[in-house]
Amino acid sequence: MSRLRVGIDAVAARAVALDEAGRIVASHRGIPGTGSPPGLLDALLAEVEAEAVDRVVAILPEPVPAVAASRVGVLRIGGATALPPLVGWPVELSGALAGPVAMVRGGHEYDGTASAPLDLAAVTEFARRCAGTVRAVAVAGVHGLENPDHEQRAAAVLADVLGPDVPVLKGSETEAIGLLERENTAVLDAALAESARARIGELGAAVRNHNPAAELYLVRGNGTVLPEPAAQRHATACLGAAQAALLHGAARLAGVPAAVVADATGDQTVVGTTRGGLLPESSAHREFGGVRIGSRLPRLTVADRSMSVAAAVARARYGSADLPVVLVGDRSLPDAIRPPDGDLAAAAGAAGAEAAGSVDRIFWQGAGGREDSAARARQLARDAAVRAGADPRTLRETPVKEALMTYVPVPAARLQTTAVGPILEPAAP
Incomplete structure (x- = not known):
């Protein structure tokens, strides 16, 4: 039996099944803003054998921070001279999610040696303050990427006090140099963990109901994937997934391994490059709810309708003049490749994601x-x-x-x- 890979684009309400050669063998077009990811999956699998599906890769609508956030505890290890946690956050967001906030002694130097011993008594006291008041905890230590030992030890104390139902998110789980970006990411991931677990868990149950052997992945903001358990813990990693998957999927539908892709729909044109299965990064960090987080934005050119598609493409092609141009959307561009089923590009990009x-x-x-x-x-x-x-x-x-x-x-x-x-x-x- 040929294996099938399913892509679910719950933003545009599209779903596809790809065979092992990457060809679309089934598709479903729903009405954006209606239905649910499990409903899209059910509709698609009415057309193919569920037993043949070994992988479902989904793009979910992005959460609204102040609406989806649960209350979290925030623990900083070291960095007493740095800006305190949640500084500069929009007041309405920090007010909606901030539980107990503490800074304790510890942290590391650039070379991984300890700056000071971890104050385990202070960590335990913080954990007791969190008990019964928060749904998750974020922990970030100075130079936690170089040496995550203090974060891990603090997380173990928190888990002992709070139990397994309160997830602990660590800054060292995010690949970002700056302490504040790592900390902000951990806080938002912790705040969204309950919502993400419910949304992703619902889709995971639907996948397993159709085929217990099938695996569920979520698309990240760079167009690659996270397994279901990791995606439940790292909701911010999936921000921008729809646009990233569209860039990859448009090139795949056009039959080219690399391309400059223009998504020219409505009042906006977005142009990006896909090469080698990756999107080049910009130097800018992503923001979510007005908060700077650790993941970076892909290098995109965004233009409104006052700029022609050709001008937007020309601006984005610096360093990529050798690549073909692929166009999806409702606008035109001479000499561009317009793949068939361009409205399925994001779903196809999800199904074939690496x-x-x-x-x-x-x-x-x-x-x-x-x-x-x-x-x-x-x-x-x-x-x-x-x-x-x-x-x-x-x-x-x-x-x-x-x-x-x-x-x-x-x-x-x-x-x-x-x-x-x-x-x-x-x-x-």
Whole structure:
């Protein structure tokens, strides 16, 4: 039996099933804003054999922070001289989600050595303040990427006091250099965890009702995937998923491995590049509810209807003049490839999405120097890609980018790299 991969675009109310060659073998078009992700799945699987589906990859509507957020506790480890947690947040958002907030002694230096012992008594006291008042907790430690030990120990204390039903989100789970970006991401992920667990769990139950062996993934904001359990904990990672999946899916429907893609619909044109299964990143961080978080935005050109599609494409093509242009939407552009079923591009991009892991952090360059640091960065990226579901045998890696850090007291460099590849196929029955 041929295996099928299903993509659900719950934003545009579209669903597709792809065969192993990436061809659309079934599709469903609903009315945007109506129905539900499980309903889209039910409608699509009325046309194909559910037993053939080994993977469902979904794009869910983005949550509204102040509406979907639950109350959370926020624990900062170290960083007493830094700005306090939740500083600069919109008052209505911080007021809706902030439970107990504490800063305790601990944290690490650039090279991973402890700045001060972790104040476990203060962590325990914070945990007791959270008991019965919060639905989740966020923990972030200074230089937690280089050494997450204090975050992990604090999380263990919190879990002992609060129990398994109160998730603890750690800043070190987010690949962002800045403490505030990691902390903000952990806080928002914690605040959205209850809502994400309910929404994703409902779809997961529908998937397993059709086929107990099928796996559920969610599309991330870069067009790659997160497995169901990870997506429930990291709702912010899925922001921007619909646009990212559309860019990848449009190129796949056009039959090209890389392209400049223009989504020209309504009053707006969005142009981006997909190459090697990845979207180039901009230097800008993503914001959610007016809060800067750790994930970066893809490099996009956004233009209103006063700019022609050709002008928007020309602005976005710097460095990509060798790539074909793929167009979806209701506007025109001479010489562009217009794939069939362009309105299914996001759903197709979801169904064919790959898994990736990225590293963007400061590495202390000890005795092994740059070579050891680069090797560690590549391995961390590969490990993250495998955790996301990638087949370790077919991973591709981007070159390691290096920027020396001249303002820190130890030899260090910022290294960036990504590993990406197809999702590991389930074992044959």
